[in-house]
Amino acid sequence: MEIKYEYMRKRSEFGRPCNxxxxxxxxxxxxxxxxxxxxxxxxxxxxxxxxQEGPVMALHEVNTERMQVSVRGVNHVExxxxxxxxxxxxxxTTRYREEVEREEAYTRSVQRLGSLVEHxxxxxxxxxxxxxxxxxxxxxxxxxHPSAKTINVLRDPNTTKRMATHLxxxxxxxxxxxxxxxxxxxxxxxxxMSFDSYIWDLEKPYIxxxxxxxxxxxxxxxxxxxxxxxxLGGCYNGQIVYWDTRKGGLPMEMTPVExxxxxxxxxxxxxxxxxxxxxxxxxxxxxxxxxxxRKLSQPSEKLILDITxxxxxxxxxxxxxxxxxxxxxxxxxxxxxxxxxxxxxxxxKTPPEKIANIFSSHIGAVYRVTRSPFFPKxxxxxxxxxxxxxxEELMDSSSIMETKYHTAxxxxxxxxxxxPAVFFTARSDGTLDIWDFLFxxxxxxxxLKVSNDPLLSVCSxxxxxxxxxxxxxxxxxLLEISPGLCTLxxxxxxxxxTMFEREARREKVLQDKxxxxxxxxxxxxxxxxxxxxxxxEVFKQAQADFxxxxxxxxxxx
Numbered sequence: 001m002e003i004k005y006e007y008m009r010k011r012s013e014f015g016r017p018c019n020x021x022x023x024x025x026x027x028x029x030x031x032x033x034x035x036x037x038x039x040x041x042x043x044x045x046x047x048x049x050x051x052q053e054g055p056v057m058a059l060h061e062v063n064t065e066r067m068q069v070s071v072r073g074v075n076h077v078e079x080x081x082x083x084x085x086x087x088x089x090x091x092x093t094t095r096y097r098e099e100v101e102r103e104e105a106y107t108r109s110v111q112r113l114g115s116l117v118e119h120x121x122x123x124x125x126x127x128x129x130x131x132x133x134x135x136x137x138x139x140x141x142x143x144x145h146p147s148a149k150t151i152n153v154l155r156d157p158n159t160t161k162r163m164a165t166h167l168x169x170x171x172x173x174x175x176x177x178x179x180x181x182x183x184x185x186x187x188x189x190x191x192x193m194s195f196d197s198y199i200w201d202l203e204k205p206y207i208x209x210x211x212x213x214x215x216x217x218x219x220x221x222x223x224x225x226x227x228x229x230x231x232l233g234g235c236y237n238g239q240i241v242y243w244d245t246r247k248g249g250l251p252m253e254m255t256p257v258e259x260x261x262x263x264x265x266x267x268x269x270x271x272x273x274x275x276x277x278x279x280x281x282x283x284x285x286x287x288x289x290x291x292x293x294r295k296l297s298q299p300s301e302k303l304i305l306d307i308t309x310x311x312x313x314x315x316x317x318x319x320x321x322x323x324x325x326x327x328x329x330x331x332x333x334x335x336x337x338x339x340x341x342x343x344x345x346x347x348x349k350t351p352p353e354k355i356a357n358i359f360s361s362h363i364g365a366v367y368r369v370t371r372s373p374f375f376p377k378x379x380x381x382x383x384x385x386x387x388x389x390x391x392e393e394l395m396d397s398s399s400i401m402e403t404k405y406h407t408a409x410x411x412x413x414x415x416x417x418x419x420p421a422v423f424f425t426a427r428s429d430g431t432l433d434i435w436d437f438l439f440x441x442x443x444x445x446x447x448l449k450v451s452n453d454p455l456l457s458v459c460s461x462x463x464x465x466x467x468x469x470x471x472x473x474x475x476x477x478l479l480e481i482s483p484g485l486c487t488l489x490x491x492x493x494x495x496x497x498t499m500f501e502r503e504a505r506r507e508k509v510l511q512d513k514x515x516x517x518x519x520x521x522x523x524x525x526x527x528x529x530x531x532x533x534x535x536x537e538v539f540k541q542a543q544a545d546f547x548x549x550x551x552x553x554x555x556x557x
Contacts (some may be wrong), residue, residue, distance in 0.1 A: 010397060069204060091265025112167055125321050144484040146446040147432065152205045156181055156474030158194045166220040167459035171228050173463040176209060177468055179476055181449045182217035182236055184264070197221060197233070199245065202478070208240070211249045214241050219264050225326075226276035230293070234265025240281050241294050257297045261285050267322025272329060280324075282334055286316025288344070305342060309352035323379070325371040331356070333379060335366030343392060357395050361388060373495060374420040380501055382413040387425050387435075391504050394511070400503040401437060403444075412457050418464035418486050420496040426455035432469055434485060438496055445485070450477050500513070 016068030016148030041071045072414035081087050087094050100106050120386075154177075156162060162181040170176040178199045197218045198208035212218065216235040224230040231243045233251075241254040261283035271278040271290075278300075280290040290301035306315045321335035334342040343357040372378040381399075385406045388399035408429040416422035421438035422445075430451040433444040450469050464486035467479045 012480045014371065016244065031474075038265075055389065063210065065208070069199075071204075077358075077493075084505055097350065116386065144482055146482055148434070148446060148448050148479045148484055148485075149430075150450070150477050150482045151480050152202070152478045154179065154200050154205055154476040154478070157198075158196070158474075160190055160193045161473045162193065162217070163472050164474050164476050165455055165456055167457050167467070167468045167476065168221050168223050168231075168389075168469055169459060169461055171223055171225045171462075174463070174466070175203070177459075177476070178212075178223060178231055179219045179470065180218040180221040180233065180348075181474055182219050182264075184219070196249075199231075200476075209319065210245055212243055212251075213249045214251060215239070215254065219266055220268050222268055222270060224270050224276060226270070226272070230276075232268050232270060232279055232293075234268040236264045236283055238283060238285070240263060240265065240268065242296075242298065245386055253293065255291065256298075261287060261289065261299050266320045267334075269324040269332070271323055271324070274328045280322075282319035282322040284318030284320060284337060286313055286318055288319065288322075288334065290440070302548065303351055303354055305336065305355070306352075307342065307355060307358055309355060311351050320365050320545065322372045323369050325373075325376055327376045328371070333371065334370045335369040335381060335383070335526075337365045339383060341362055341366055341367060341369055341379075341390070354356055359390055359393065361390070361399070362386070364409075367411050370415060372415055372420065375497065375500060380413055380415060380423055382410045382425060385409060387413050387423070389437075389500075389503075393504055394507055400479070400500065400507050401441065403433075403435065405444060409454075411455060414458050414460050417460060417465050418488055420493050420501070422464075422485060424460065424467060425460050426458040426469060429452040430455055431470070432458065432479070438492065438499065440479070444554050448479070450479070451475065 001314055005477045029432040032284040048175070056321050081093070083090050083098070083271050087093060094197050104535040108464075127443045134193065151547050152261050156164070158181075162183045164179050164185065164430045165182050168178045170178070175436065176199055178197070180197050181194075182197075183193065195217050197212045197214070199210040199212065201209040211233070212233070214233060214235055216239060217239040218233040218241075219236055220234040222232045224232065224252060228433065229245045230345040231245060233241045233243070235241060235254075239255050239257060240260060241251045243249065246254050256552065257541045261386050263281045265281050267282040268278075268360045269280060271280060275294075279292065279293065280288060280301075282288045286322040288303040288305065291299055304311050304313055305317045305319060306312050306317050307317060316341060317338050320337050322335040324336075325331075331343065332348045334344060339360070341361045341363040342355055343359070345356045348354040348356070351425060361381050364384045366381050366383045369379060369381045372380065377393075383389050386406070387403045387410055390399050394400070403425070406427060408427040408431070411428055412426040414424050416424070419436070422434065422436045425435065425444075427433065430449060430453055432446075432448045432455060434446040439445065451471045451473075453471040453473045455469050455471055457468075459468045460466070461468075467481060469477045469479065471477070487500040
C-alpha cells in the first residue's frame with residue numbers, strides 16, 4: 001500500500017513581497033548584569049592587533065655571468081697631413097710646410113689669430129689666478145687611525161698549489177704584478193705540479209695576463225726598470241732566464257746548466273748599465289754571478305762568498321737574499337743562510353777585497369735584506385724572530401734599531417717607498433705588521449691577519465698605497481692601506497735622519513765602552529801572576545755548588 005502526502009498552495013502566493021508595518025518597540029527578554037560572572041573571565045584591555053600593510057615580498061639571489069673584458073691596442077698616427085705626404089719623411093713634411101707658409105690665406109690667419117693670442121697672454125699675465133696668499137698657514141691634519149683592507153686576491157690557477165715566493169711590480173704605474181710560483185719544500189715530488197709563473201693585470205684579476213713557461217720552477221722574478229718588457233727570473237735548478245713579454249711566455253734565452261748556479265737562485269737583480277741588459281744573481285751554492293742577457297752562454301764575472309777571504313768555494317756561505325740599490329751602483333748586500341750579512345764592492349781589484357764588510361745579524365737565515373730608499377747607508381734585514389736596522393757607518397757593531405721578538409718567524413720585509421720610517425714585515429702565522437719607527441718602536445702601528453697560511457713575500461707599490469702579500473698556498477692578497485701610512489708629512493725625512501744618527505751615535509758609544517772594558521780586563525789578567533789550580537779542588541767546588549743549587553730549588557718548591 002503506497003502512502004502519499006500532497007500539499008496544495010496557490011501559484012499566486014509564491015514570491016509574494018513582504019509587507020512591513022510600523023510597531024512600537026517592546027522588550028522581549030531582560031537579562032540584568034551579574035558582576036559575579038566577571039571572575040570567570042580575564043579582561044583584555046587594550047587589545048593589540050598586528051596589521052601588515054606592505055606587500056608580501058620574496059628574496060631571490062641571482063649569480064649573473066661575469067663580463068669578459070679584453071685589452072685592445074689602438075694605433076694612433078699623426079694627423080693633419082695630406083695623403084701624398086708621409087709624416088715620417090722629413091723632406092716631404094718640410095717641403096709641404098714651406099708651400100703652406102707661402103700662401104696668403106696662411107699669412108692672414110696667423111695675423112688674425114696672433115692678435116687674439118696676444119690679448120689672452122696679456123690677460124693671463126695681469127693676475128696670477130693660482131697665487132697662494134697664505135703660504136705660511138698649514139692645514140690642520142686630522143689624526144687618522146691606521147687601517148688596511150683587502151681589495152683583491154690573486155690565486156694560483158693550478159690545482160696543485162705552490163708557494164708565491166716573490167713579487168715584482170710593473171714599473172709603468174704598477175698596472176701589473178709578476179708572481180713567481182715555486183715549491184721550496186725539500187724533494188717535493190707531487191704529481192701534476194706546474195712550472196708556470198704568471199703576470200697579473202690588476203684590472204683583470206681572475207685570469208693571468210701572461211703565463212711564463214720556464215724549464216724549471218722560478219724562485220724569483222724582477223722587472224727591468226729600463227726596459228719594461230724584460231723580466232728576469234732565477235730558477236730552482238740554478239739557471240737564469242729572461243722573457244720579453246711582447247713575444248709571449250716562452251723564454252728568450254737561458255743560461256747553460258753546467259755554467260749556472262748549483263742551487264736555487266734566491267736573488268736576481270738588474271744593473272743600471274748603459275744598455276740595460278746586465279744583471280747579477282745569488283744562490284745558496286755560495287756564488288754571485290754577473291750576466292749579460294745578450295750573451296747568457298757564460299757569466300761575465302764571479303764572486304765566491306768566502307768571508308775568510310781565501311776565495312774557496314768549500315768555505316763559501318749560501319746566499320738566500322740579495323739587494324741592489326741604483327743609488328750605490330758598485331755596492332750590493334747579500335743575506336746568507338748562516339745569519340750573516342755581507343756588504344760587497346764590485347769595483348775592488350781582487351775577489352777577497354770585494355767582500356767589504358761583514359755583519360753578524362741573525363740567529364737563523366737572513367730571509368731578506370734591503371736598503372732604505374731615502375738613506376742608502378741604512379739597510380733593513382729580517383730573520384729568526386726580529387727585523388733589524390743597520391748602518392754601514394758602524395762596521396763591527398750590532399744593529400742600531402730592532403723590532404720586538406715575535407712568537408712567529410719573520411719571512412720577508414720591505415721599506416715603504418714614500419715614508420722613510422715605515423716598513424712592512426711578513427710573519428709565518430699569516431700576519432702583516434706595519435711599523436712606523438718615528439712614532440712607535442715597541443709595537444707595530446698596524447697588525448693585519450691576512451691569511452691562515454704563512455706569508456712568504458711582501459712588496460709595496462711605488463706609490464706606497466698597495467701592498468702585495470704572497471702566501472704558502474700561492475694566493476697573493478692586495479691590500480690598500482690608509483692615507484696616513486702612505487703620505488709623507490712635513491719634516492718627516494729630517495726627523496727620521498736625526499733618529500738614525502742618534503741611534504748610530506748611541507751604538508758607537510756602547511761599542512767604545514765595550515772595547516775599553518775589554519782592554520782593561522786584558523791588562524788586569526796580564527798583571528796578575530799565573531796561578532795553577534788543583535783539578536781536585538775545582539771538582540769539589542763544582543760539586544758543592546751543584547748540590548747547593550739543587551737544595552735551594554727543593555726549598556723553593
